[in-house]
Amino acid sequence: MSDEAWLVVGLGNPGPTYAGNRHNIGYLVNDELATRLRGTWRSHKAGRSDIVEGRLSIGGPRVVLCRPKSFMNETGGPVKATAQFYKIAPDHLIVIHDELDIDFDTMRVKYGGGDNGHNGLKSIRGSLGTGDFYRVRVGIGRPPGRQDVADFVLKDYSAAERKVLPFQVDTAADAIECLISEGLEKTQSRFNS
Numbered sequence: 001m002s003d004e005a006w007l008v009v010g011l012g013n014p015g016p017t018y019a020g021n022r023h024n025i026g027y028l029v030n031d032e033l034a035t036r037l038r039g040t041w042r043s044h045k046a047g048r049s050d051i052v053e054g055r056l057s058i059g060g061p062r063v064v065l066c067r068p069k070s071f072m073n074e075t076g077g078p079v080k081a082t083a084q085f086y087k088i089a090p091d092h093l094i095v096i097h098d099e100l101d102i103d104f105d106t107m108r109v110k111y112g113g114g115d116n117g118h119n120g121l122k123s124i125r126g127s128l129g130t131g132d133f134y135r136v137r138v139g140i141g142r143p144p145g146r147q148d149v150a151d152f153v154l155k156d157y158s159a160a161e162r163k164v165l166p167f168q169v170d171t172a173a174d175a176i177e178c179l180i181s182e183g184l185e186k187t188q189s190r191f192n193s
Contacts, residue, residue: 005062006180007088008033009079011097011120013154014069020156022140023072025172026096026120028165029138030065032173041067047082056177063180064088073119076127083128093133094176095124098153102139105164108192109136109175111184134179138172 010030011023018024030052034041039052044066052065064086068078083093097120102108112132115121125131143152157165175191 003061004092005064005086005088006092006094007064007066007079007083007086008094008176009066009068009075009082009096009124011072011075011095012067013071018154020162021154022098022157023153025098025138025140025169027067028169029096029136029172029176030067032169033063033065033176036173036177037063037065039065043069044082044085046085048078049082051082057181060181073123075120076123076125079124080127090128090130090133093128094136094179095121095133096136096138096172096176097121098140099137100140100142100149100153102137102141104139104141104161105168106139107137107168107172107175108139109134109179109184109187111135134184136172136175136179138168 008030010026012018012027013023034052036056037052037054039054041050041052044051048069050067050069054063056063066082068075070078097118111134115125143149175187178190179187
């Protein structure tokens with residue numbers, strides 16, 4: 001992999017009301033990466049986002065963590081503006097998001113693909129004009145019974161899930177580090193469950 005900078009976007013909704021929601025897993029994983037970078041989130045005007053910059057390993061490429069301050073369905077504008085400001089191409093963009101079609105406590109890393117009804121991905125694809133970027137798809141599973149999908153993703157994790165969540169967040173952060181340092185193939189073989 002090249003020394004080119006990477007943009008890692010954690011999807012979520014801003015504010016304390018949404019902090020523990022399933023839809024905010026991207027924010028949680030990016031918070032873990034910010035801790036690893038020993039960085040503090042700071043406001044970035046160019047992208048209407050909070051940003052942490054650093055290197056995940058000595059001599060490794062520069063990493064820009066981005067937490068858009070917009071709601072999920074309007075994420076594309078801030079992501080595009082941040083990518084343009086830092087001159088980062090879509091092939092060095094990693095988006096962390098919740099995934100209904102993957103069971104809780106599992107994940108998949110992939111490059112490209114559709115948005116699968118995910119409004120955050122749809123917004124980013126629309127703003128960038130391409131879906132060719134990396135995705136870290138963190139499983140949240142399907143809602144039980146007939147619960148509405150929108151209601152499910154905007155609810156907090158259950159008590160049982162919250163016990164496992166720190167491990168899931170840690171594993172997703174490990175996968176991002178692996179993706180940046182070792183590439184997609186090795187990351188998929190190690191982390192795609």
